[in-house]
Amino acid sequence: MSKIIVRGGRPLTGTVRVHGAKNSVLPILAAALLAEEGSCVIHDVPALDDVTNILQVLAALGVRAQQHDTRVSLHADRLASYEAPYELVRKMRASFLVMGPLLARLGKVKISLPGGCAIGTRPIDQHLKGFEAMGAEIGFGQGSIEARVNGRLHGARIYLDVASVGATENIMMAAATAEGTTLIENAAKEPEIVDLANFLNAMGAKVRGAGTGVIRIEGVERLKGVVHTVIPDRVEAGTYMIAAAVTGGDVYVEGAIRDHLGPVVAKLEEMGASVECDENGIRVSAPRQLRAVDVKTLPYPGFPTDMQAQMMALLLRSEGTSIVTETVFENRYMHVEELAKMGADIKVDGRTAIISGSSKLVGAQVCATDLRAGAALICAGLAADGVTEVTGVHHIDRGYMDIVGKLAALGADVYRAPSPEEVLAEAAEHAVVEHVTVEHVTVRRPVAVIEVDERPLADVAMLRVHPTLA
Numbered sequence: 001m002s003k004i005i006v007r008g009g010r011p012l013t014g015t016v017r018v019h020g021a022k023n024s025v026l027p028i029l030a031a032a033l034l035a036e037e038g039s040c041v042i043h044d045v046p047a048l049d050d051v052t053n054i055l056q057v058l059a060a061l062g063v064r065a066q067q068h069d070t071r072v073s074l075h076a077d078r079l080a081s082y083e084a085p086y087e088l089v090r091k092m093r094a095s096f097l098v099m100g101p102l103l104a105r106l107g108k109v110k111i112s113l114p115g116g117c118a119i120g121t122r123p124i125d126q127h128l129k130g131f132e133a134m135g136a137e138i139g140f141g142q143g144s145i146e147a148r149v150n151g152r153l154h155g156a157r158i159y160l161d162v163a164s165v166g167a168t169e170n171i172m173m174a175a176a177t178a179e180g181t182t183l184i185e186n187a188a189k190e191p192e193i194v195d196l197a198n199f200l201n202a203m204g205a206k207v208r209g210a211g212t213g214v215i216r217i218e219g220v221e222r223l224k225g226v227v228h229t230v231i232p233d234r235v236e237a238g239t240y241m242i243a244a245a246v247t248g249g250d251v252y253v254e255g256a257i258r259d260h261l262g263p264v265v266a267k268l269e270e271m272g273a274s275v276e277c278d279e280n281g282i283r284v285s286a287p288r289q290l291r292a293v294d295v296k297t298l299p300y301p302g303f304p305t306d307m308q309a310q311m312m313a314l315l316l317r318s319e320g321t322s323i324v325t326e327t328v329f330e331n332r333y334m335h336v337e338e339l340a341k342m343g344a345d346i347k348v349d350g351r352t353a354i355i356s357g358s359s360k361l362v363g364a365q366v367c368a369t370d371l372r373a374g375a376a377l378i379c380a381g382l383a384a385d386g387v388t389e390v391t392g393v394h395h396i397d398r399g400y401m402d403i404v405g406k407l408a409a410l411g412a413d414v415y416r417a418p419s420p421e422e423v424l425a426e427a428a429e430h431a432v433v434e435h436v437t438v439e440h441v442t443v444r445r446p447v448a449v450i451e452v453d454e455r456p457l458a459d460v461a462m463l464r465v466h467p468t469l470a
């Protein structure tokens with residue numbers, strides 16, 4: 001397992017650029033399944049494990065994709081399968097977003113129940129309710145769902161019991177080529193919904209009202225491929241804004257959009273940070289001591305649940321007591337126990353957490369239990385005395401592209417200690433063999449000692465590497 005090692009105490013300064021939004025790019029890549037002709041070219045696609053995962057799901061369905069840096073081209077004119085493989089879908093919640101497009105395109109879909117961050121039960125009843133209202137028949141069996149429709153899906157009026165982001169997106173995609181008009185009431189209003197609607201409209205769909213509580217989709221016959229640039233990631237931007245504030249630093253977050261970050265900006269200002277916004281980004285600078293504030297997570301445009309953990313790390317550095325209320329997910333306080341290992345004084349009672357500010361944070365060995373918990377632990381580590389070692393880095397890799405490189409460029413004392421497996425893979429790829437004996441192969445870049453058990457170097461992936469590597 002690799003680790004992120006942070007030595008706290010350095011104020012961050014400089015400029016950091018945010019990547020395309022994870023939560024936009026995932027539904028947009030799924031929507032590319034709807035393009036019956038032409039190719040979709042998506043720009044600013046971040047190199048994230050979640051992106052790799054959804055591209056693998058699409059490949060299994062027959063989509064041909066090519067990736068060059070942050071540009072991805074997808075050809076979905078011929079689909080090969082209606083089954084989204086279990087081992088891929090279980091890794092990530094957003095892979096469930098292929099259900100709507102597959103139903104619309106092929107009239108049938110088989111998909112397993114989705115996995116993802118352990119932050120609550122995360123049912124999918126609202127997605128299914130929408131598809132049923134549009135004429136799909138849904139069956140369950142052994143952890144998977146099979147849905148079919150005779151002919152085309154038809155338009156329907158669908159009221160969501162909760163303003164679910166994923167259900168709004170899945171239904172919007174299914175409705176894009178349905179017969180007739182679909183109304184989604186109590187729709188989610190997140191900027192990522194608007195980005196998806198813009199993408200679908202460019203493909204030829206007729207989606208109106210995205211970003212409001214009522215979305216109207218007039219179904220069209222066919223959609224075609226288009227070129228689209230994904231919006232910047234507001235959660236990544238917010239994370240660097242918090243990282244700046246928690247270290248008493250001064251950071252310009254290039255690409256951050258003020259309108260997408262209203263509650264984060266408001267709370268930072270209430271705490272006493274200085275926030276300057278222009279059309280290209282947001283600059284945050286903060287004094288060492290900030291004021292305590294209360295925070296309640298809500299669907300957009302409320303305070304984002306995806307920023308709650310990072311905000312909590314910042315509140316630990318404020319003067320006074322803060323109350324955080326998590327209303328979106330019922331189990332999103334897993335980071336509290338880890339922060340406590342660093343000296344945090346936080347009491348959780350149901351959905352409420354009481355945070356004593358001015359906690360003296362000290363470095364510790366902690367584990368990222370989910371994506372944003374990982375970001376919060378890094379933020380806390382930047383402010384702590386001594387060294388913090390964060391494990392569970394695979395969660396962080398789902399949503400932050402090169403977080404270590406970006407923080408280091410801002411002056412943080414941070415690095416990633418690779419796992420023995422990663423060192424081995426790197427060694428196998430780049431190694432120049434210096435010396436081989438029966439017991440040891442010594443290689444350069446990086447220097448590694450590999451146990452050989454008399455096997456040839458070509459079998460290197462089978463061998464064990466000692467973790468104490470230079």
Ligand SMILES: CC(=O)N[C@H]1[C@@H](OP(=O)(O)OP(=O)(O)OC[C@H]2O[C@@H](n3ccc(=O)[nH]c3=O)[C@H](O)[C@@H]2O)O[C@H](CO)[C@@H](O)[C@@H]1O
Nearest residue numbers: 023094122123124125126127162164165166167306328329
């Ligand atoms: C890939 C992506 O975009 N992920 C985001 C998306 O997740 P996701 O789309 O999964 O989140 P939802 O908006 O669907 O979930 C919000 C709430 O609705 C509940 N619910 C959801 C669907 C359903 O059918 N029934 C139901 O009860 C959930 O349990 C949760 O309590 O929005 C969340 C809320 O802003 C963010 O934290 C995630 O980062």
Ligand SMILES: C=C(OP(=O)(O)O)C(=O)O
Nearest residue numbers: 093094116117306371372
């Ligand atoms: C919870 C998150 O993602 P997902 O819905 O993909 O699990 C997140 O981005 O914080």
